[in-house]
Amino acid sequence: MEKNECIRCSVSQCLHNIASEGYCSLGSISVGTHEADPTVPECTDCNSFVRKDGCCQ
């Protein structure tokens, strides 16, 4: 995996995350929202997230 210096990310539970460096390894990501009218960053989601095997248990 190579880091994409354009996409910083701290979600170490994601398969695409390079936790040691704090970057995403994808060439591009898809971002969306789970809110009808988003107002703060917490309203948005990375839709490219894939759970890493063995984490989050």
Ligand code: SF4
């Ligand atoms: S796919 Fe999304 S959540 Fe996963 S490392 Fe990349 S930016 Fe982070």
